[in-house]
Amino acid sequence: MTPLTTALLCLLVFGANHFVWTASAILYHRGITHGALRLGPRMRWWLRQVGFWTTATDLTGWVVMHRRHHHYADVEGDPHSPHVHGVFGITWHTILSFRRTVIALRRGEADYVRFARDLPPPHALSRDVLFLAPFALHAGIALCIGVFASWWVALAWFLPYEPLVRAWLVNGLGHYAGGVRFETTDGSRNSHLAAWLVHGEGYQNNHHHDPATASYAVGPGEVDPGYWVCLLLDKIGLIEIKRHFIETRGAA
Numbered sequence: 533m534t535p536l537t538t539a540l541l542c543l544l545v546f547g548a549n550h551f552v553w554t555a556s557a558i559l560y561h562r563g564i565t566h567g568a569l570r571l572g573p574r575m576r577w578w579l580r581q582v583g584f585w586t587t588a589t590d591l592t593g594w595v596v597m598h599r600r601h602h603h604y605a606d607v608e609g610d611p612h613s614p615h616v617h618g619v620f621g622i623t624w625h626t627i628l629s630f631r632r633t634v635i636a637l638r639r640g641e642a643d644y645v646r647f648a649r650d651l652p653p654p655h656a657l658s659r660d661v662l663f664l665a666p667f668a669l670h671a672g673i674a675l676c677i678g679v680f681a682s683w684w685v686a687l688a689w690f691l692p693y694e695p696l697v698r699a700w701l702v703n704g705l706g707h708y709a710g711g712v713r714f715e716t717t718d719g720s721r722n723s724h725l726a727a728w729l730v731h732g733e734g735y736q737n738n739h740h741h742d743p744a745t746a747s748y749a750v751g752p753g754e755v756d757p758g759y760w761v762c763l764l765l766d767k768i769g770l771i772e773i774k775r776h777f778i779e780t781r782g783a784a
C-alpha cells in the first residue's frame with residue numbers, strides 16, 4: 533500500500549467507525565436516557581442489539597448508570613464524580629459503577645430498578661467476563677487488519693472504540709474545570725476541550741441545567757457536533773427530535 537492509500541484508508545475507517553460510535557452514544561444519552569429524541573421500536577431494537585457492540589456497553593446498564601449520575605450528581609451515590617472519587621479516579625469508578633449497575637439490575641435492587649422502568653433487561657452478554665466481548669471483537673478485527681494490511685489502519689479502526697479517555701473527559705473534566713453558565717445544585721462545568729473531543733458532551737453545566745434537549749450548545753463559540761448528528765438522523769427519518777434547544781432563562 534502506498535502512503536497516500538494508507539492515509540485515505542485510515543481517514544475512511546476512522547471516520548466511519550467514529551460516526552457509528554458517536555451516533556450510538558448520542559442515542560443512548562440524548563434519546564433513551566433523557567427522551568430528547570423519539571426512537572421507533574425498530575431503532576430501539578437496533579440500538580439494544582447493535583449498540584452493545586458499537587459502544588461496548590449495555591444500553592440498559594448505561595442508561596441506568598447515567599440517570600443515577602443526574603439524580604445523585606456530585607454527591608454520594610454518583611457513579612462517577614470528581615467531587616466524590618477524585619478527578620483521576622473517574623475512569624476506574626466508571627468501570628466499577630457500570631458492572632455494579634448491571635449486577636444490581638439483575639438482582640432487582642430497588643434503587644437501580646426504579647431508574648429502569650421503561651427499559652428492557654440488560655443484554656444477555658452483559659455479565660461475567662462476557663461484557664468484554666465487544667472489546668475482544670474490535671481488537672481482533674484490528675489485529676487482522678494490522679497483520680494482513682496496515683497497523684496504521686488497525687489503529688484507525690480501534691481508536692473510536694476506546695471509551696476510557698472519553699469517559700474521563702466528560703465525567704471528570706466536565707464536572708471539574710470550565711465555566712458555569714447556569715446555577716445548578718451540582719458541580720457541572722462547561723469544558724470546551726471535552727466538548728470538542730466528545731461530540732459536544734463536555735457542556736455539562738448547560739446539560740445539567742436542562743437535560744432533555746438534543747443540543748447542548750448555548751453561547752457563542754460552543755460547538756456541538758452531536759447535535760449535527762441528531763439533525764442528520766432526524767432528516768433521514770431514523771429518529772425525531774422532540775426538543776432542540778436548552779432553556780436559557782437564568783443564564784449568567
Ligand SMILES: [Zn+2]
Pocket residue numbers: 561565566598602739743
Ligand atoms: Zn445526561
